[in-house]
Amino acid sequence: xxxxxxSLLLLLLFASCSTDDSDMIFIDNPEISLNIPSGFPExxxxxxxxxxxxxxxxxxxxxxxxxxxxxxxxxxCSTCHIQANAFTDNNxxxxxxxxRIGLRNxxxxxxxxxxxxxxxxxxxxQLETQPLVPIITHEEMDSSILEVIGKIKDDPTYxxxxxxxxxxxxITPERIFKSxxxxxxxxxxxxxxxxxxKRNEDFFTGSELQGYQTFxxxxxxxxxxxxxTDQTFRNIGFPVNTNTNEAGRGxxxxxxxxxxxxxxxxxxxxxxxxxxxxxxxxxxxxxVLDYFDNGVLDAENLDSTFKSNSxxxxxxxxxxxxxxxxxxxxxxxxxxxx
Numbered sequence: 001x002x003x004x005x006x007s008l009l010l011l012l013l014f015a016s017c018s019t020d021d022s023d024m025i026f027i028d029n030p031e032i033s034l035n036i037p038s039g040f041p042e043x044x045x046x047x048x049x050x051x052x053x054x055x056x057x058x059x060x061x062x063x064x065x066x067x068x069x070x071x072x073x074x075x076x077c078s079t080c081h082i083q084a085n086a087f088t089d090n091n092x093x094x095x096x097x098x099x100r101i102g103l104r105n106x107x108x109x110x111x112x113x114x115x116x117x118x119x120x121x122x123x124x125x126q127l128e129t130q131p132l133v134p135i136i137t138h139e140e141m142d143s144s145i146l147e148v149i150g151k152i153k154d155d156p157t158y159x160x161x162x163x164x165x166x167x168x169x170x171i172t173p174e175r176i177f178k179s180x181x182x183x184x185x186x187x188x189x190x191x192x193x194x195x196x197x198k199r200n201e202d203f204f205t206g207s208e209l210q211g212y213q214t215f216x217x218x219x220x221x222x223x224x225x226x227x228x229t230d231q232t233f234r235n236i237g238f239p240v241n242t243n244t245n246e247a248g249r250g251x252x253x254x255x256x257x258x259x260x261x262x263x264x265x266x267x268x269x270x271x272x273x274x275x276x277x278x279x280x281x282x283x284x285x286x287x288v289l290d291y292f293d294n295g296v297l298d299a300e301n302l303d304s305t306f307k308s309n310s311x312x313x314x315x316x317x318x319x320x321x322x323x324x325x326x327x328x329x330x331x332x333x334x335x336x337x338x
Contacts, residue, residue, distance in 0.1 A: 039198075053182065075141050085272050092105060105279055111189055112185065127181040149171050192332040194329040229267070232263075
């Protein structure tokens with residue numbers, strides 16, 4: 001009888017040892033539920049190929065705050081993407097190592113799991129391919145992915161996390177990019193006062209309600225959906241960055257019709273992401289609304305919203321005040337870490 005029990009135990013042990021590694025990784029590293037809010041758009045098509053997992057996200061967050069990504073070990077992703085500012089830095093243009101000034105304003109990182117394009121010009125369709133850009137850009141981290149791996153490959157904490165996330169300690173560029181993307185996929189902002197009003201958990205003030213009504217009439221055609229961006233690229237006649245490297249979406253497509261067109265930014269947490277514009281042209285929300293009211297720059301490819309209305313979005317001072325009051329209801333204190 002004892003021999004039979006021992007034989008059965010040995011068989012069970014052998015079966016468990018022969019279990020496929022991917023099954024073991026799945027059991028030990030479960031997927032994370034993203035808790036998709038009601039009414040939000042579909043997920044980016046690439047998310048299904050890199051679903052966030054417990055240790056993938058933990059690793060990605062650690063890498064996001066890793067200063068060894070930069071050539072002089074002073075700049076991490078989080079240096080420019082600060083949570084309290086909706087993952088922006090409040091600088092007109094991004095500042096990299098040695099105080100080098102980048103081409104554009106730092107975009108916020110929120111609800112990326114729903115986005116179809118990344119960067120101001122939409123040059124990236126897949127979040128997993130985006131982290132390499134700041135790593136190799138001279139004005140940002142001025143490094144290389146192989147240099148980064150060389151710095152962290154012998155770190156026991158990283159070796160442990162890569163094993164937990166991917167099944168072994170091998171540190172590769174693909175795994176670095178995948179884990180950062182997994183962390184960024186979890187950055188969902190959907191608990192602002194606006195969201196609570198929609199869930200019947202709160203109420204707008206009179207000014208906020210009037211601002212919302214004005215927003216629906218004069219802003220929602222571009223800042224639509226629950227993301228508060230329709231994800232299109234538009235030339236809205238903002239002051240132009242004269243840097244010869246800048247052409248907006250035209251840098252990507254090569255089409256003159258896309259010259260100085262930029263992705264419509266989300267308005268979520270907009271009160272915390274100043275200055276505004278592709279290179280921080282405006283210091284306040286009021287200055288943006290004043291500019292729209294006074295008239296924007298003309299261009300052959302100026303957006304039809306302005307083209308058909310004498311290059312303006314006419315707004316009274318009361319409408320501006322109420323619009324700002326409404327936009328402040330899009331602040332998500334939990335997301336901001338407050």
